[in-house]
Amino acid sequence: MNPSNRPLEVCLQGLQRLEYRGYDSAGVAIVSPGMDQVAYEKKAGRLNNLKAALKRHPLPEGTVGIGHTRWATNGEPSDVNAHPHMSQDGKIALIHNGIIENANKLKFDLETEGYSFVSDTDTEVAAKLLGKVANQIIAQTGKPDLFEALRRTSKMLTGTFTLLAIDVRQPSIVVGSRHDSPLVIGVGKGESFLGSDVAAFVAYTHQAIEIGQDEAVEIEGDHVTVTDFDGHPVTPRHFTVDWDASAAEKGGWPSFMDKEIHEDPEAVSQTLMGRFDLDGRIKLDELHISVDELRSIDKIIVVACGTASYAGLVARYAVEHWCRIPVEVELAHEFRYRDPILTPRTLVVAISQSGETMDTLMAIRHAREQGSKVLAICNTQGSSIPRESDAVLYTHAGPEVAVASTKAFVAQIAAAYLLGLYLAQVRGIMFKDEIETQLNALRAMPKKIQWVLDHDVDTIKKTAQKMVSSKAFLFLGRYVGYPVALEGALKLKEVSYTFSEGFAAGELKHGPIALVDEGTPIVVIVPSPRGRNVLHNKVISNVEEVKARGADTIAVAEVGDRKAAEYADVVFWRPECPTLMSPLVDVVPLQLFAMYMAMAKGNDVDKPRNLAKSVTVE
Numbered sequence: 285m286n287p288s289n290r291p292l293e294v295c296l297q298g299l300q301r302l303e304y305r306g307y308d309s310a311g312v313a314i315v316s317p318g319m320d321q322v323a324y325e326k327k328a329g330r331l332n333n334l335k336a337a338l339k340r341h342p343l344p345e346g347t348v349g350i351g352h353t354r355w356a357t358n359g360e361p362s363d364v365n366a367h368p369h370m371s372q373d374g375k376i377a378l379i380h381n382g383i384i385e386n387a388n389k390l391k392f393d394l395e396t397e398g399y400s401f402v403s404d405t406d407t408e409v410a411a412k413l414l415g416k417v418a419n420q421i422i423a424q425t426g427k428p429d430l431f432e433a434l435r436r437t438s439k440m441l442t443g444t445f446t447l448l449a450i451d452v453r454q455p456s457i458v459v460g461s462r463h464d465s466p467l468v469i470g471v472g473k474g475e476s477f478l479g480s481d482v483a484a485f486v487a488y489t490h491q492a493i494e495i496g497q498d499e500a501v502e503i504e505g506d507h508v509t510v511t512d513f514d515g516h517p518v519t520p521r522h523f524t525v526d527w528d529a530s531a532a533e534k535g536g537w538p539s540f541m542d543k544e545i546h547e548d549p550e551a552v553s554q555t556l557m558g559r560f561d562l563d564g565r566i567k568l569d570e571l572h573i574s575v576d577e578l579r580s581i582d583k584i585i586v587v588a589c590g591t592a593s594y595a596g597l598v599a600r601y602a603v604e605h606w607c608r609i610p611v612e613v614e615l616a617h618e619f620r621y622r623d624p625i626l627t628p629r630t631l632v633v634a635i636s637q638s639g640e641t642m643d644t645l646m647a648i649r650h651a652r653e654q655g656s657k658v659l660a661i662c663n664t665q666g667s668s669i670p671r672e673s674d675a676v677l678y679t680h681a682g683p684e685v686a687v688a689s690t691k692a693f694v695a696q697i698a699a700a701y702l703l704g705l706y707l708a709q710v711r712g713i714m715f716k717d718e719i720e721t722q723l724n725a726l727r728a729m730p731k732k733i734q735w736v737l738d739h740d741v742d743t744i745k746k747t748a749q750k751m752v753s754s755k756a757f758l759f760l761g762r763y764v765g766y767p768v769a770l771e772g773a774l775k776l777k778e779v780s781y782t783f784s785e786g787f788a789a790g791e792l793k794h795g796p797i798a799l800v801d802e803g804t805p806i807v808v809i810v811p812s813p814r815g816r817n818v819l820h821n822k823v824i825s826n827v828e829e830v831k832a833r834g835a836d837t838i839a840v841a842e843v844g845d846r847k848a849a850e851y852a853d854v855v856f857w858r859p860e861c862p863t864l865m866s867p868l869v870d871v872v873p874l875q876l877f878a879m880y881m882a883m884a885k886g887n888d889v890d891k892p893r894n895l896a897k898s899v900t901v902e
């Protein structure tokens with residue numbers, strides 16, 4: 285391969301595309317034949333700082349390169365702590381995601397041998413160790429073997445890591461390894477790519493390869509070798525990325541969050557697409573759990589975090605009602621530590637947009653160790669959670685770039701509903717026409733979501749602007765409106781940094797009502813007046829209760845709901861739909877409300893402070 289600026293250009297655009305993962309510093313390194321030491325640049329702050337530094341001091345042309353954006357877990361964000369980190373002799377550069385738990389011990393040993401460290405990071409320890417191992421191999425065999433050096437180094441590390449390295453002595457290869465942290469390969473024409481997710485390279489190729497747990501990879505041109513940490517070759521799974529680079533671009537929208545909220549309808553329709561046979565029966569081809577096994581399930585446990593867990597809470601109402609199987613929903617990080625009762629007849633459903641949330645990954649590992657089957661509802665091909673599950677049902681929401689999850693939430697509900705109706709179908713719990721009624725209601729939802737986006741945006745925007753200085757919001761909901769209240773509160777706190785909490789409306793009198801005072805803003809998810817009357821009446825009386833104490837009330841209500849119009853100060857309208865489908869429309873005004881509130885405060889809605897898109901550490 286001839287040196288060119290392509291490796292640097294590819295790294296920088298890949299980092300740009302992965303920006304949404306959140307970071308506080310960035311760096312790149314390149315090598316080419318004849319170099320004595322790796323050429324690199326790294327800077328604290330946003331990618332633009334790195335680009336400006338590269339303009340001031342351009343790097344020489346390279347044959348291969350690596351780039352990294354860092355989210356500080358170990359050592360403050362600074363130029364020196366940014367990746368890449370170098371081996372002692374400067375011949376190898378290494379980047380790392382994750383946390384190396386035995387770094388202190390390794391560092392102590394290396395220091396005893398005379399190694400010195402310039403940063404506070406665990407990554408520098410790995411870089412120095414890799415340099416040492418690489419030199420040992422050269423001393424033993426007379427030639428460099430970075431791939432073997434990385435495998436040996438990987439076996440010496442504990443914790444979580446994805447490592448990528450380059451070496452001036454082998455300027456045509458990049459090597460990588462992974463343990464509990466994501467890494468995917470892209471294969472182009474005469475070139476290959478490695479990235480934390482496919483977004484890093486989808487502009488260059490749609491052909492991708494998964495790398496399994498405790499595996500290592502070497503890429504050279506378009507030649508890819510994958511082995512386990514002992515060097516045994518493995519046959520990895522190839523897949524084609526089903527979205528274009530343009531899907532991960534703003535495309536004229538002021539923010540990714542705005543764009544992605546407006547993609548809610550499509551996220552639902554794409555998730556339903558292609559999942560029916562000619563008779564209209566649900567067929568979930570990718571579900572590799574046998575019908576007999578699905579018939580024998582006596583309990584479902586949903587494990588997820590944040591927004592994904594609220595999608596699970598919504599699904600619980602529908603799945604229990606349709607399938608008559610008990611459904612528990614548990615935050616993944618709590619699930620692991622409470623010794624849950626799991627049997628081979630328990631189906632664990634892991635919901636995750638990114639497929640990389642470490643808490644959820646650990647929960648499914650725990651479940652599988654106990655003999656339960658795990659089904660993932662996931663939006664990201666090639667990611668760890670589906671790879672480690674028995675079956676996967678992909679949501680087809682397209683890449684979600686804004687940190688706050690929006691379109692993935694509605695897609696997760698749609699996928700979980702499909703699963704629920706499929707279980708009802710294979711278990712013979714519902715008649716075909718009953719399933720069809722529900723499916724038709726589900727299929728009608730994208731248009732109804734679109735209705736909200738077409739009709740009510742102005743009211744929502746003005747209300748957010750008017751309430752911008754409110755200090756705290758309460759969100760109330762009952763039945764399926766309860767998880768929507770939780771999600772509405774999460775969205776608002778996440779992007780607008782306004783204190784907000786969601787409650788089950790019935791809990792109000794058990795405590796939260798004490799918070800209500802003159803002018804306290806309260807958002808209430810009002811169920812349809814056409815549905816179970818008792819539900820509607822109860823929620824309306826909650827509105828009355830808080831109004832009587834001076835609250836400023838916003839209702840999310842169905843068009844034509846006279847009582848909501850009478851009692852609430854502002855109403856965000858949504859179209860008529862069956863109660864079980866209502867979360868798909870009720871959440872939309874709350875997503876918009878959070879976004880407009882954040883914009884009114886001048887916040888970066890796509891990258892809220894302190895948050896990262898994929899939480900790949902526990």
Ligand code: F6R
Pocket residue numbers: 589590591592593635636637638639640641644687688689690774775778897898899
């Ligand atoms: C909120 C949000 C988070 C995620 C949570 C799980 O807007 O995005 O609460 O839902 O971190 O992430 P995934 O779905 O990637 O497992």
